[in-house]
Amino acid sequence: MAAAMGGKLPGPASGTAPANAYTTESNPIVVIGEQYIVPYPVDLKIQHTVFTVAENNFDITDVNDNPIFKVKNKLFSFPDRRVLLDAAGNPLVSLKQKILSVHRRWRVFRGESDKSSDFLFSVRKSSLVHLKMRTKTSMTKTLDVFLASNTSESLPDFKIKEGWRDSSCTIFAGDAIIAQMQRKQNVKSLVINADNYGITAYPNVDYAFVVALVVILDEMNRNSYD
Numbered sequence: 747m748a749a750a751m752g753g754k755l756p757g758p759a760s761g762t763a764p765a766n767a768y769t770t771e772s773n774p775i776v777v778i779g780e781q782y783i784v785p786y787p788v789d790l791k792i793q794h795t796v797f798t799v800a801e802n803n804f805d806i807t808d809v810n811d812n813p814i815f816k817v818k819n820k821l822f823s824f825p826d827r828r829v830l831l832d833a834a835g836n837p838l839v840s841l842k843q844k845i846l847s848v849h850r851r852w853r854v855f856r857g858e859s860d861k862s863s864d865f866l867f868s869v870r871k872s873s874l875v876h877l878k879m880r881t882k883t884s885m886t887k888t889l890d891v892f893l894a895s896n897t898s899e900s901l902p903d904f905k906i907k908e909g910w911r912d913s914s915c916t917i918f919a920g921d922a923i924i925a926q927m928q929r930k931q932n933v934k935s936l937v938i939n940a941d942n943y944g945i946t947a948y949p950n951v952d953y954a955f956v957v958a959l960v961v962i963l964d965e966m967n968r969n970s971y972d
Contacts, residue, residue, distance in 0.1 A: 754833075756808035756953070759787035759946050767948040768922040775924060777866060777893070777955035778830075778838055778856075788953050790814060791930075792943040792960060806957055815954065817961050828965070829858060830958055838954060839866060841962055852962045865894045867955075869962045872905070889963065906963060917959060924948055925956040927963075 767787070768775065774783045788808075795803040795816075806815035813833040826843035837858045844851040851870040855861070872888040890902035904924070908915045917925040925947045943960055947953035 754812055755784060756788045756790060756812070756814055757810070759789040760809075761787075761789070761946065763787055763946075763948060764923055764926075766921060766923055768919060768924045768951055769949045771950050774950040775919060775952055775955070777952045778958065779952065779954060782952045782954040783950055784953075785949050787949055788947045790945045790947070790953065790957065792945060792957065792964075794942060804961065815957055817957075826965075828961060830954065830961070839958055841958060841965070843965070844868075850966060852965070854958060854962075867891060867893045867903075869906070869959065871966065872902075887966075889966070891959065904959075906959060908963070915960070915963060917956065924951045925953075925959075927960050 763769075771785060774780075776783060791807050791809065791811075793805050793807070795805050803819065804817040805813065806817070807813055815833065815838075816831045816835070817828050818831065819828065826845075828841040830838045830841065832838055838856075840855045840858050840860065842853050842855065842860065844853055851868055853868045854866045856864040856866055869889050869891050872890045887906075887908040889906040890899075891904035891906065892899050893903045896903055903919070905918045906915055907918065913929045915927045916923055917927075925945060927946075928944045930942045930944050941964065943964070945953075945956060945960055947956040
C-alpha cells in the first residue's frame, strides 16, 4: 500500500464503525485518487488556518497532527472557488460554485482545471426535511452528489444528510455509510468564530473525496449564515 502523494498515510481510526458502514474491498469508492483508499477507517481533522478565517482556508491533518491536505482560495479568483491540495502543495481538485444555480450547486474538477474533460462530480442542495421534536421543529439539510458519469441525475450517487443544528453529517452510498463528520469547537475556534470538524472515512472509501464534500458543506452553511 503506497503512501498518498505529498505525505504519509493516516493511521486507522480508533472508534467503532456503525453496522452499515461501507467496507467492500472488491468495489472501492474512488473519485479523486486510488492513493486515498485504505482498508481501514480513517480519522481526520479539518481546522481553519489561523489568521485566514475570512478566506476560509483549512488545514487537514490526521489525529496526530500530521499534515494530509490543505484547502485554499484559488489565487486571483472569486471567493466561491477553493483548491484542495495535498500535503506537499500539489493541487488535487478545484471546488467551484456555479453562479446563479437554483440548487446552489458546486462543481469539482481535477487539479486547477475547469474543463469538462476534468469534471469529477457536483453537489447540490436537495431538500429540507422537517422533524418535529416535542414543540420544536428542526430542519436537516440533504445534499445530492452526482458523479460526472451520472449525466441524467435521476438519482444521486451519494447523499449527505446533516444532523441537528449542522453539528454533524453522514454521507451515504445507497444505504451504506461511507463517512461521518462531527463539528468540533474549542476555545480557539470560538474566539475566531470558525468551525472545525472531525471526520471518519470508512474502509475502501476515497478520503480525499470525503474531505472535499465536507468543505463544500461548510461553504454552503457559511453562505446561508451570511
